[in-house]
Amino acid sequence: MDRKLGILTLVLVLVFGLGSIVTASSPDTIVVGSGAEAVGLDPRLETDVPSFERINVISESLVTFDTQMELVPRLATEWDFSDDGMTLTFWLREGVLWHDGEPFTAEDVKYTFEWVLDPDKAAPNRALYADIGEIEIENDYLVHFHLDNPNSFLLNNIARMPVVPAHHGERDDFRTNPIGTGPYKFVNWSRDDVMNLEAFNDYWGGEPIHPYVQFRAIPEASTRLLAFEAGEVDMYQGGMVPQELPRLEDDPNIIVERTPGTGYSYLGFNTKVGPLADVKVRQAISRVINREAIVDRVMNGIGTPGVSPIPPTLPWFSDDVYDLGYDIDAARELLEEAGVLGEDLTLRLFTNENPDRIRIAEILQFEAARVGITVNVTIEEWGAYLSRIQDTEDYDIFILGWGGQLDPDRAMYRQFHTDGPNNYTFFSDARLDELLERGRTLDPTSQESIEIYTEAQQIVVENAPYGFINYTEEVLIFHPHIEGITVHPYSANTWQDIHLVRKN
Amino acid sequence: MFKYIIRRLLQLVPVIIGISIVVFMIVHLAPGDPILMMLGEDATPEDYARLQRIYGFDRPIHEQYLRWAGNALQGNLGVSIRQGAPVSTLIYSRLPATIELAFVSVVLAVLLGVPLGVLAAIKRQTPVDFFSMIVALLGVSMPGFWVALMLLTYVALNVGWIPMFGRGGSIFNGFWQLITTFDGSELYDGLRYVMLPAISIGTAMMAIITRLTRSSLLEILGRDYIRTARAKGLTERVVVFKHGLRNALLPVVTVVGIQFGAMLGGAVITETVFAWPGAGRLIVNAIQQRDFPIVQGGVLMMALIFTLVNLTVDLSYAVLNPRIRYD
Numbered sequence: 001m002d003r004k005l006g007i008l009t010l011v012l013v014l015v016f017g018l019g020s021i022v023t024a025s026s027p028d029t030i031v032v033g034s035g036a037e038a039v040g041l042d043p044r045l046e047t048d049v050p051s052f053e054r055i056n057v058i059s060e061s062l063v064t065f066d067t068q069m070e071l072v073p074r075l076a077t078e079w080d081f082s083d084d085g086m087t088l089t090f091w092l093r094e095g096v097l098w099h100d101g102e103p104f105t106a107e108d109v110k111y112t113f114e115w116v117l118d119p120d121k122a123a124p125n126r127a128l129y130a131d132i133g134e135i136e137i138e139n140d141y142l143v144h145f146h147l148d149n150p151n152s153f154l155l156n157n158i159a160r161m162p163v164v165p166a167h168h169g170e171r172d173d174f175r176t177n178p179i180g181t182g183p184y185k186f187v188n189w190s191r192d193d194v195m196n197l198e199a200f201n202d203y204w205g206g207e208p209i210h211p212y213v214q215f216r217a218i219p220e221a222s223t224r225l226l227a228f229e230a231g232e233v234d235m236y237q238g239g240m241v242p243q244e245l246p247r248l249e250d251d252p253n254i255i256v257e258r259t260p261g262t263g264y265s266y267l268g269f270n271t272k273v274g275p276l277a278d279v280k281v282r283q284a285i286s287r288v289i290n291r292e293a294i295v296d297r298v299m300n301g302i303g304t305p306g307v308s309p310i311p312p313t314l315p316w317f318s319d320d321v322y323d324l325g326y327d328i329d330a331a332r333e334l335l336e337e338a339g340v341l342g343e344d345l346t347l348r349l350f351t352n353e354n355p356d357r358i359r360i361a362e363i364l365q366f367e368a369a370r371v372g373i374t375v376n377v378t379i380e381e382w383g384a385y386l387s388r389i390q391d392t393e394d395y396d397i398f399i400l401g402w403g404g405q406l407d408p409d410r411a412m413y414r415q416f417h418t419d420g421p422n423n424y425t426f427f428s429d430a431r432l433d434e435l436l437e438r439g440r441t442l443d444p445t446s447q448e449s450i451e452i453y454t455e456a457q458q459i460v461v462e463n464a465p466y467g468f469i470n471y472t473e474e475v476l477i478f479h480p481h482i483e484g485i486t487v488h489p490y491s492a493n494t495w496q497d498i499h500l501v502r503k504n
Numbered sequence: 505m506f507k508y509i510i511r512r513l514l515q516l517v518p519v520i521i522g523i524s525i526v527v528f529m530i531v532h533l534a535p536g537d538p539i540l541m542m543l544g545e546d547a548t549p550e551d552y553a554r555l556q557r558i559y560g561f562d563r564p565i566h567e568q569y570l571r572w573a574g575n576a577l578q579g580n581l582g583v584s585i586r587q588g589a590p591v592s593t594l595i596y597s598r599l600p601a602t603i604e605l606a607f608v609s610v611v612l613a614v615l616l617g618v619p620l621g622v623l624a625a626i627k628r629q630t631p632v633d634f635f636s637m638i639v640a641l642l643g644v645s646m647p648g649f650w651v652a653l654m655l656l657t658y659v660a661l662n663v664g665w666i667p668m669f670g671r672g673g674s675i676f677n678g679f680w681q682l683i684t685t686f687d688g689s690e691l692y693d694g695l696r697y698v699m700l701p702a703i704s705i706g707t708a709m710m711a712i713i714t715r716l717t718r719s720s721l722l723e724i725l726g727r728d729y730i731r732t733a734r735a736k737g738l739t740e741r742v743v744v745f746k747h748g749l750r751n752a753l754l755p756v757v758t759v760v761g762i763q764f765g766a767m768l769g770g771a772v773i774t775e776t777v778f779a780w781p782g783a784g785r786l787i788v789n790a791i792q793q794r795d796f797p798i799v800q801g802g803v804l805m806m807a808l809i810f811t812l813v814n815l816t817v818d819l820s821y822a823v824l825n826p827r828i829r830y831d
Contacts, residue, residue, distance in 0.1 A: 037789075039586050039587060039793075040586070040587055040588060042588075045588070047542065047543065119554055120558075122554075122555055122558050122559075124542055124543045124547060124551065124555065125547075126551055126554075127547055127548045127550075127551055130548075173589075175587070175588045175589075176587075176588070176589060190597075190781060191587075191594075191597070191781065191786075192779070192781040192785055192786070192789075193670055193671055193779065193781035194670065216669070216670065216779070217779060218669050218670075218779040219776050219779060219785075220776050220777045220778075220779070222653060222656075222777075223656060223668060223669050223777055223778065223779060224669075226656050226657065226660070226661055226668055227668035227669055229661070230660065230661050230668055232667065232668050232669070380535075381536070381792075382792065383535065383536030383537070383541055383792065383793075383794050384534070384535035384536050386536070386537075386540055386541065387535050387536050387537050387540060388535070390540055391537070391540070421547065421548050421549065
């Protein structure tokens, strides 16, 4: 017995002793360490950003956003709206192959969007495409979308829906074993661990530089960072620990790229309840949000103070709006005008377990006390919190954020139109409704579009259904041996050109 | 013995039915809505109603339960709402990683904890004893996630061949490969990855085992029959190991069994820190996403395994102490 144990120990010692394998990633493979695992890989069914980060390497949409947030050709080479805005025509790229070797044609485009629009299918994002009426194929590489309602921003939504092959789309396992036209083919996926992709050498955009790409899901930010610093992953993405950023930026062996993002966080006011029905009270609370302190100390300088519902990355952004910046004296005056200064004003603030939001809630509690408002903070688990905000009216103030605000319609219609599906503040303004409806029918590149949304922002900011806290910023961290990657303002598109990345 | 096992297995039936009802009620009555979580930002009320219908959440709750339970009886735990894959496949794909981690942690804890405890007991009130007890106290005092982060920072970062995260080969397959083909590469790969998470989980358990072994052995060594054994001239080694330790191990085995069972579902924090693809993370993620079928199926499977582990522990008493018989 003892001898057997001895032999086993010897074997183990030998095995370990011989181990000279070093865990650094192989030179053939680009390893991406990301904070969250994908839910699935079927563009028709997913709604989360981590899924689309991976989908956008395997599959491609007709058009996409480049790092300047301009729409650029992908599977479509050209597109055009008819003069009445009711037909959108796409000229498709010829010579594109699916990963199984079949050619990509207009049939696939028609199939994808008709599937999404089919009320018997479970596409959660159907509403984004609801204005599409009929899809007409003129030939294999020319397709017309006939619209039921004019929608100038439809292209932005189409940019978020990669095309699915008609000859594979009905497969039961498509969600975990997809086929696309993108630069890398799906190989295998062990969920919550590793997803392996292999170069598609017949890619229309040229042969990818590196043969393999690997996505590793590492939920714990400190582990991800250590793995990155140890060289086990080449690029770090998602869920930055803000306190670590200054150290990383000082390290010459690490490249930190930052760019303003497409989201923001905000305080939402329930405009139906008691004192918050008064615009002066809402403006007063907006004036006690110490935005600079929040960006500096909670976010460690990541992001910028919030001003309006449109992120500064978009051309429609305007800071020519009513000033509701941090000013305690002004807040007191507003409360006095509202006739509630010195009264015992108590409000309930809700947030989820996000640690940054909890700290923001604490800062707000402190600042609000300085003008005599008692804020009671309740922290809820995300699912329960979401149900409260979406299904009930049982809240005074809440902290939430929006991501992927790619156009002004997306950034304002759902949130502030009287009938908007995400109007959790119950705000209603006839002039604003008119502007938001008109904006949908205008050419997005026109001066009139800019003017309309500037006025809309002015109405929203002055009436303060939201108190804007901060704009997000995207951070991408990689080693100097990685070349050809640029941080993307819309993180779902970060890896869409990973076939051009070189690892030295 | 056989009858006893059958009886215990039959007792499982009401337990499992009870658990299934409780879990079903908790997930359905707690706040949070799977469709809302899935729809994301762009949905309209029509989308909501459409998906409720497609997934069957518009039916009365007892009807939903009966339909689910009926399928579960036939071995069909349903399909994940978010991942679209059968729940049984998802759980099955995760269980090996979970069991492997729990197994290695237990082996580590027992291999270190029992000898340390024995040493402390026979060298009572000496520096060896004090040292063992300090190690044990440290072990129970350090939270697992902290041990994990320390191991990452001070061990993995400096030792090139120890990975930071993820899972390598399966150690069970690897072991089989080693004894059949003398190829230790998969076992080595598996051990490399499982080592740090297993130490993080095993530390606290090792400490508990050390303390328990020590106190249990001390108590046994004070018994009359030990005095008799010594009096009839047996060597100290035979007294301690054959007569003492074997009896002292009964409570240790109980604790090891319970801990092993608890690890199957409760290693979530360690699994998260080391990005270990275990079943705990699958279920916790499912709770966060309100993916009801995975939660229901996962908890049911865990409960089943836990009770089976307990049964095995009970049966092992008979091996340790022949006076215990089951009939």
